[in-house]
Amino acid sequence: MTNTSQPGPPAASAVDLAKVYGFGDTQVIALGGVSVEFAAGQFTAIMGPSGSGKSTLMHCMAALDSPTSGKVYIGEVELSSLKDKELTRIRRDRLGFIFQAFNLVPTLNAKENITLPLDIAGQDIDKEWFDTVVRTVGLADRLKHKPNELSGGQQQRVACARALVSRPDIIFADEPTGNLDSRSGAEILAFLRNSVRELGQTIVMVTHDPGAAAYADRVLFLGDGQIVDEMFDPSAEKVLERMKNFDPIGQVS
Numbered sequence: 191m192t193n194t195s196q197p198g199p200p201a202a203s204a205v206d207l208a209k210v211y212g213f214g215d216t217q218v219i220a221l222g223g224v225s226v227e228f229a230a231g232q233f234t235a236i237m238g239p240s241g242s243g244k245s246t247l248m249h250c251m252a253a254l255d256s257p258t259s260g261k262v263y264i265g266e267v268e269l270s271s272l273k274d275k276e277l278t279r280i281r282r283d284r285l286g287f288i289f290q291a292f293n294l295v296p297t298l299n300a301k302e303n304i305t306l307p308l309d310i311a312g313q314d315i316d317k318e319w320f321d322t323v324v325r326t327v328g329l330a331d332r333l334k335h336k337p338n339e340l341s342g343g344q345q346q347r348v349a350c351a352r353a354l355v356s357r358p359d360i361i362f363a364d365e366p367t368g369n370l371d372s373r374s375g376a377e378i379l380a381f382l383r384n385s386v387r388e389l390g391q392t393i394v395m396v397t398h399d400p401g402a403a404a405y406a407d408r409v410l411f412l413g414d415g416q417i418v419d420e421m422f423d424p425s426a427e428k429v430l431e432r433m434k435n436f437d438p439i440g441q442v443s
């Protein structure tokens with residue numbers, strides 16, 4: 191079913207985005223001219239076989255890597271026009287990140303990890319919002335715990351709260367459930383889903399897992415550095431089926 195109820199400007203977009211690694215015989219076209227919009231308030235999953243360009247697309251969109259050509263916009267701001275300092279500020283103030291490996295600071299407790307980006311930026315903590323985020327991720331009774339006193343799922347919830355607490359325009363999640371057992375993974379995905387529905391968050395998530403993609407509003411399928419398909423209102427079955435038909439050898443990474 192096509193979702194036509196997405197008004198408003200995109201939270202992020204790319205126009206003819208290309209990324210080429212190497213030269214001559216060793217040249218790899220990781221992205222071959224991708225144009226895409228990520229609607230505000232929507233949860234998008236990016237899928238595709240290994241090497242199809244998922245991470246490259248996400249890293250270019252998240253200002254963690256620079257494209258060979260083409261343009262990336264966060265809201266109305268075009269990234270290639272920015273100096274390093276301005277890019278750092280965009281990443282800090284407007285983007286949130288969730289990685290497969292949690293990336294928490296081991297010496298800080300959960301609360302300190304959650305507020306770290308705001309503390310570094312010298313920004314005040316909105317207490318009410320902090321409480322809402324902590325309640326939503328179910329960490330209220332774990333705030334004093336250090337990462338090694340938390341389960342993997344709890345650590346990833348801390349990382350989710352850290353991404354949400356600064357109210358970023360968009361959160362980029364790179365295989366956020368890749369290191370979790372299926373139950374913890376489902377909790378994180380349900381939480382991400384809720385943060386879109388209830389808090390209006392915009393999320394872009396790279397995943398290999400059709401079950402994880404099913405939590406999204408929209409799935410983009412990448413193949414050989416191009417967007418080859420998209421699906422709205424996905425189910426795990428439909429996504430798996432699409433991935434099976436992906437290429438002649440049915441490679442599902």
Ligand SMILES: Nc1ncnc2c1ncn2[C@@H]1O[C@H](COP(=O)(O)OP(=O)(O)OP(=O)(O)O)[C@@H](O)[C@H]1O
Binds near residue numbers: 241245
């Ligand atoms: N630093 C690099 N130098 C050279 N080639 C690279 C580099 N990074 C990525 N590539 C190549 O670009 C292509 C796209 O890689 P990318 O990591 O974006 O794919 P992916 O879909 O995220 O793969 P995976 O699912 O395996 O993580 C691949 O062919 C990869 O080998």
